[in-house]
Amino acid sequence: MLRLTVTVPSELTEQVTQVLADSTAVSSLTLMRGVAIRPRGDVVQADVAREGANALVDQLRELGVHQGGTLQIEPVSTWVSRAGFEADEETPGSSADAVVWAEVAQRSYDDSELNWTFLSFMSLATLIAGIAIVLDSQILVIGAMVLGPEFGAVAALGVALVRRRALLLGVAARALVVGFAVAILVTCGASLVGRALGWVTLQDVTGERPATDFIYTPDRWSFIVAVLAAAAGVLSLTSSRLGGLSGVFISVTTIPAAGNVALGLAFGAWHEVRGSGLQLVVNLAGMAVAGWLTLLLQQAVWSRVPAPRSHSRLNRHVHAEPPPRRR
Incomplete structure (x- = not known):
């Protein structure tokens, strides 16, 4: 699992959050508006399955994040998350084999x-x-x-x-x-x-x-x-x-x-x-x-590994049936 921290001008925030929200490789997404001083704008954080990081980095670079802001990639050594497990399972490839080129x-x-x-x-x-x-x-x-x-x-x-x-x-x-x-x-x-x-x-x-x-x-x-x-x-x-x-x-x-x-x-x-x-x-x-x-x-x-699917995980969880309650 990797932690992506994106510091961007406010005009790019919606595009950045949309890219991250639409990726099945992302298990959690946080938006902090107005907390960045240089550049003046917002901070977006996402937990990403390692094997899905390259596609996301490429998309964020296409938006010009690296020119107007900053993209940081940090490994998460220990994490406990059902959503993180699902993201790792659904993202094509293996985290051990994934090469994060950045x-x-x-x-x-x-x-x-x-x-x-x-x-x-x-x-x-x-x-x-x-x-x-x-x-x-x-x-x-x-x-x-x-x-x-x-x-x-x-x-x-x-x-x-x-x-x-x-x-x-x-x-x-x-x-x-x-x-x-x-x-x-x-x-x-x-x-x-x-x-x-x-x-x-x-x-x-x-x-x-x-x-x-x-x-x-x-x-x-x-x-x-x-x-x-x-x-x-x-x-x-x-x-x-x-x-x-x-x-x-x-x-x-x-x-x-x-x-x-x-x-x-x-x-x-x-x-x-x-x-x-x-x-x-x-x-x-x-x-x-x-x-x-x-x-x-x-x-x-x-x-040759298929690209991660792009659809909102949020919608899937909203419409998913709740687990049966134990008696």
Whole structure:
């Protein structure tokens, strides 16, 4: 169940309430007149079955709600309502499978914003990956994978292609390129300091590392794992079941590969740079392609789900016979 809150100028209120009242996906509808200050107007709230949200959002956008007012979409984690149950049952599709595209697009923009926080997490994760390589520690490699924020931007590439959002594509690509470049430069600088202090040696970078040698030796399995992990990650994001993301983060070696590239640059170990650079490209390409194909499939499948019926639930309940009274 989702809660839609629409703040609109008064001249749009009747059209907005009519759209919501005529949808079987709406289980409750509230109108508060004159409570909005900016824009001056009214606030309309509706509880909507998740699988019916896209059609309603499209209709409200056609009315120009997003230009003259605001449309907010919030998940309702717990609800107890007979009308809500009926709306969920009568709306075609499954709430678990429904992709609310407005929600996905907003999250994609948020996760792809190139800001201080994004660059900090990228740099810190890559620094930890560099230390993991020096110590040949799988535990630290996993920690670096989980800390890295790059998957959101990778998933945003697929959203941008499927929804044809050129701006989002540019924002996500810029975040990935600049984010990895900054993280590698920071880690390379730290590696040079460690080299000068004698804390890190060439043998640490090029010697035998049985626990972390997969970072610089990409193969077909690297691509396959990246594809499978990205598909699972996109499904987690679009279905709001975020528990699967942890498995995604520790399945692909983007951040560890960037850390090894930085170490290789600091010590002139070009074999490490080439191998890890290829690993990074293979993983990013695999995730981007898998994310795009998964979203494309979801869009194609969801487009075949019948649109929600449009007739007033209010009339149906008014004319419905009351339940028999218990004695």
